[in-house]
Amino acid sequence: MDYTIQKRVDGDFDDVIERTTQALEEEGFGILSDIDFGGTFEAKLDLDEEYRNYRVLGACNPGLARQGLDEEIGLGTLLPCNVAVYEADDGAVVVAAVDPKRLLGLAENPALDPIADEVTERFERVLDDL
Amino acid sequence: MDYTIQKRVDGDFDDVIERTTQALEEEGFGILSDIDFGGTFEAKLDLDEEYRNYRVLGACNPGLARQGLDEEIGLGTLLPCNVAVYEADDGAVVVAAVDPKRLLGLAENPALDPIADEVTERFERVLDDL
Numbered sequence: 220m221d222y223t224i225q226k227r228v229d230g231d232f233d234d235v236i237e238r239t240t241q242a243l244e245e246e247g248f249g250i251l252s253d254i255d256f257g258g259t260f261e262a263k264l265d266l267d268e269e270y271r272n273y274r275v276l277g278a279c280n281p282g283l284a285r286q287g288l289d290e291e292i293g294l295g296t297l298l299p300c301n302v303a304v305y306e307a308d309d310g311a312v313v314v315a316a317v318d319p320k321r322l323l324g325l326a327e328n329p330a331l332d333p334i335a336d337e338v339t340e341r342f343e344r345v346l347d348d349l
Numbered sequence: 350m351d352y353t354i355q356k357r358v359d360g361d362f363d364d365v366i367e368r369t370t371q372a373l374e375e376e377g378f379g380i381l382s383d384i385d386f387g388g389t390f391e392a393k394l395d396l397d398e399e400y401r402n403y404r405v406l407g408a409c410n411p412g413l414a415r416q417g418l419d420e421e422i423g424l425g426t427l428l429p430c431n432v433a434v435y436e437a438d439d440g441a442v443v444v445a446a447v448d449p450k451r452l453l454g455l456a457e458n459p460a461l462d463p464i465a466d467e468v469t470e471r472f473e474r475v476l477d478d479l
Contacts, residue, residue: 222423252381
């Protein structure tokens, strides 16, 4: 999956969520959305068993997001940059951030390259911290 | 911006948000996130003036999302599909959905093509309804 940058993390799922949120905040990202796909599927679909823990945190650095929207007013359709936290089949917890260069690359606008580079560097530090 | 499918809509901003939400629900999408970028920028950045109205609705059809995750466990980094509603420079309200084929195309997984096609058809009907 080369549209993500990711890391397998030891620890309890809720604990990894908390550590990821804190690491994102330390890199200047607020969490603007927090989607519980596991809970949504269990509530809306007729499943035979519980779905795996699967949350998606929408991470936004307001200054960088604003720069992006100044370049491309439609860029909000690609924001915020998501960080998925989920249980792998073997029970490990995976933290997977969308690759900002691939995501913002959809706009084919070179003015966005420095923003994508900056978000990538910050995401890499977040994953290193976990 | 060929990573979106969009439409200019007459009407008050909040009214367009309401109509868009309702049209999405009629096509089987729940709104799993609702991000107010205008309000976020005003709260977090030192702006000289108010930011334009700019909201991003995260639209999710649980059945299709679950199919997508069954194919690609990391696909949550690209979900939900965003529908941005914002004021254009001339005051018109624009409803811009991310192009599902471009977004899911990042995964380069042909098994996702029918899902992207289905979401695209539904988004096109949502925009037609507005």
